[in-house]
Amino acid sequence: QPALTQPASVSGSPGQSITISCTGASSDVGGYNYVSWYQQHPGKAPKLMIYDVSNRPLGVSNRFSGSKSGNTASLTISGLQAEDEADYYCSSYTSSSTYVFGTGTKVTVL
Amino acid sequence: EVQLVESGGGLVQPGGSLRLSCAASGFTFTNYWMHWVRQAPGKGLVWVSRIKPDGRTTNYADSVKGRFTISRDNTKNTLYLQMNSLGAEDTAVYYCARGAYLDYYLDYWGQGTLATVSS
Numbered sequence: 001q002p003a004l005t006q007p008a009s010v011s012g013s014p015g016q017s018i019t020i021s022c023t024g025a026s027s028d029v030g031g032y033n034y035v036s037w038y039q040q041h042p043g044k045a046p047k048l049m050i051y052d053v054s055n056r057p058l059g060v061s062n063r064f065s066g067s068k069s070g071n072t073a074s075l076t077i078s079g080l081q082a083e084d085e086a087d088y089y090c091s092s093y094t095s096s097s098t099y100v101f102g103t104g105t106k107v108t109v110l
Numbered sequence: 111e112v113q114l115v116e117s118g119g120g121l122v123q124p125g126g127s128l129r130l131s132c133a134a135s136g137f138t139f140t141n142y143w144m145h146w147v148r149q150a151p152g153k154g155l156v157w158v159s160r161i162k163p164d165g166r167t168t169n170y171a172d173s174v175k176g177r178f179t180i181s182r183d184n185t186k187n188t189l190y191l192q193m194n195s196l197g198a199e200d201t202a203v204y205y206c207a208r209g210a211y212l213d214y215y216l217d218y219w220g221q222g223t224l225a226t227v228s229s
Contacts, residue, residue, distance in 0.1 A: 001172065003154070036215035038155070045205060045222060046147075046155065051215040089155050093214040097169050099145070104154040 004029060004090055004102035011108040017078040020105045022090035023071060028100055030071035034093035037066060037075045041086045049088075050075060077107070085109045112136040112218045114206045119223030126196050128225055132189040132206030139187040140164075143209030145216055146180060146191050148202035156202075159191065160209060173199075196227045 005023040012018040022029065022037075029035055035053045038046035048057055050066035053073060063078045073092075077084055090102035118130040132144070146158040159170045159180040168180050179192040189206055203224050207216040 003156075032214070034214035038216075040155075045219040046216075047219070048215065048217055051210065051217075052213065057217070087154075091155075091157070091215070098171060099157040099160070099214075101147075101155040101157055 001028075001094060001096065001098060001100045004092060004100055006088075006090060006102040006105045008103070009106045009108065011110055012077075012080045013110045014080055014082065016080050017076060018080060018107065020075045020077075020088055020090075020107070022073040022075070022092075022102045024073075024092055024100070025071055027095040028092040029068065029073050029090075031095055032093050033068070035066070035068055035073040036091045037064075038089045038091065039084075039086045040089065046089065080109055082109050112208065114208065114218060114220035116204065116206050116220045116223035119204065119225045121226045121228060122196055123229050124197055124227055126227070127192070127194045128196065130191040130193070130204050130206075130223055130225070132191075132220055134187045134189065134206075134208070137208070139182075140184045142211060144180075144182060144189045145207045145209055146189075147205045147207055147216070147219075148200075149205070149222075150199075150202045153202075158204070161189070193225070196225075198227050201225065201227045 037050040040046045054066040113135045145160040161180045203222040205222045206220040208218040210217045
């Protein structure tokens with residue numbers, strides 16, 4: 001199962017909005033509404049930010065939002081803050097009853 | 111409070127074996143699928159395996175199928191990953207994660223344990 005494709009890096013100034021794309025196939029992203037997003041700070045464990053394409057867990061800021069169109073999912077961070085600087089990974093359930101992660105995107109706050 | 115604590119990582123020679131453990135607490139272990147995810151140094155997350163609450167169903171990534179075995183002891187609230195025929199490409203931090211109840215995402219993660227395969 002090849003990794004989902006994400007841009008290697010995305011940057012923005014404080015207060016701006018950025019969007020991270022996550023492209024897969026009809027056997028994963030396009031076939032299920034089971035896309036999730038994880039934030040990972042250096043040396044830390046991943047943290048769930050979005051589940052089932054667009055749902056936020058309790059405690060996650062509403063500046064984070066998710067969407068999907070066809071085989072591509074997206075994570076948008078609005079009102080970018082310094083604490084948002086981290087690596088972000090998408091993930092999807094697949095038709096093989098497995099999971100696949102994206103290649104990861106490094107978000108830099110300028 | 112949900113807690114997942116991995117252990118068992120360390121240095122092993124190529125071709126060797128290692129068994130990782132993940133002690134779970136703060137939730138009803140027998141209600142949840144459990145997963146292993148790994149991350150090679152400086153690289154991205156890679157899903158490895160999952161196991162059903164009753165232990166009877168397992169799934170694996172192609173890269174570990176036939177070499178790794180996931181299991182659980184529901185009497186001890188502990189998840190395991192037996193890793194055999196290890197190669198340098200298996201060097202990674204291994205995270206234990208809980209699968210969301212009746213859903214398809216990972217809602218809680220441990221801090222990880224590092225397995226290093228080197229001679």
